Amino acid sequence: MFSEFEIIPAVDVQDGQVVQLVGGERGTGRAYGEPVEAATRWVKAGAETLHLVDLDGAFEGERANAPAIESIQNACDIPIQLGGGIRTVSDATSLLERGVDRVILGTAAVETPDIVGEISERHTDSVIVSLDAKDGEVVVSGWTEGTGLDPAEAAKRYEELGAAGILFTNVDVEGQLGGVRTEPVTALVENVDIPVIASGGVATVDDILSLRKAGADAVVVGSALYEGQFTLAEAQNALD
Numbered sequence: 001m002f003s004e005f006e007i008i009p010a011v012d013v014q015d016g017q018v019v020q021l022v023g024g025e026r027g028t029g030r031a032y033g034e035p036v037e038a039a040t041r042w043v044k045a046g047a048e049t050l051h052l053v054d055l056d057g058a059f060e061g062e063r064a065n066a067p068a069i070e071s072i073q074n075a076c077d078i079p080i081q082l083g084g085g086i087r088t089v090s091d092a093t094s095l096l097e098r099g100v101d102r103v104i105l106g107t108a109a110v111e112t113p114d115i116v117g118e119i120s121e122r123h124t125d126s127v128i129v130s131l132d133a134k135d136g137e138v139v140v141s142g143w144t145e146g147t148g149l150d151p152a153e154a155a156k157r158y159e160e161l162g163a164a165g166i167l168f169t170n171v172d173v174e175g176q177l178g179g180v181r182t183e184p185v186t187a188l189v190e191n192v193d194i195p196v197i198a199s200g201g202v203a204t205v206d207d208i209l210s211l212r213k214a215g216a217d218a219v220v221v222g223s224a225l226y227e228g229q230f231t232l233a234e235a236q237n238a239l240d
Helices: 035-045 055-060 066-075 089-097 107-111 114-122 151-161 183-189 205-213 232-239
Strands: 006-014 017-022 025-031 050-054 080-083 102-105 127-134 137-140 165-170 196-199 218-221
Touching: 006 035, 006 055, 006 066, 006 232, 017 035, 035 050, 035 066, 035 232, 050 055, 050 066, 066 080, 080 127, 089 102, 089 114, 102 107, 102 114, 107 114, 107 137, 114 127, 114 151, 127 151, 151 165, 151 183, 165 183, 183 196, 205 218, 205 232
Parallel strands: 006 050, 006 218, 050 080, 080 102, 102 127, 127 165, 165 196, 196 218
Antiparallel strands: 006 017, 017 025, 127 137
16 A cells, blocks of 8 residues: 555545544534645655545535545545545445545444445445544544444455555644644554555644554645645655
8 A cells, every 4th residue: 555654644524624523523624625725735745645524524424525535536646545424335445436545434443344345346445444533442423432442443444345445543733733642543553454544633743743653554634734844845855
């Protein structure tokens, strides 16, 4: 999935605008403009992958920003991973057949784990399972419902079901620009052999380096880039 460690800009879309939430709480977001403009800006800055999330879909269970996502697909020629409101095999396969490179399953994977294998059989290496953790517990439905699942144990289960990778978001620090917590990332990485994408809390280039040292294969960065804490080029140069 990743030939080397990647920094992946996030384009989270709510009501047709780029939004970054704080701690995963609905209504806490700050808007950063039009999605296609943001996506093309990151591509021009050197992004090799884009991370797209339909936030309305994540909360409501049904994709609500399809036009914006499709416009980004048409405007950008790099791999795209998409999550938010993807609940069925047909949802996922339709997106993959229309050019999305990887689908991100959160709530659907928890409620119906076999969906991971069903999609993977049709489209190899196409499913990323999103394990979003709050207080050490996997949460779903837009980070509003606890599941009782331990992230590292859940990751192993999804690896066995055919997941191509795990997206781990630490909701406790998400969007707060307060720094990352590497311990849960290390625990997850040590429990699986598939790529782990870390997300949540990145405020500095050192945070990115810490996540790479913890074993992550990539990191999703949102607020820090939008707020100008550092540029994508500065972060990529630091990796060298």
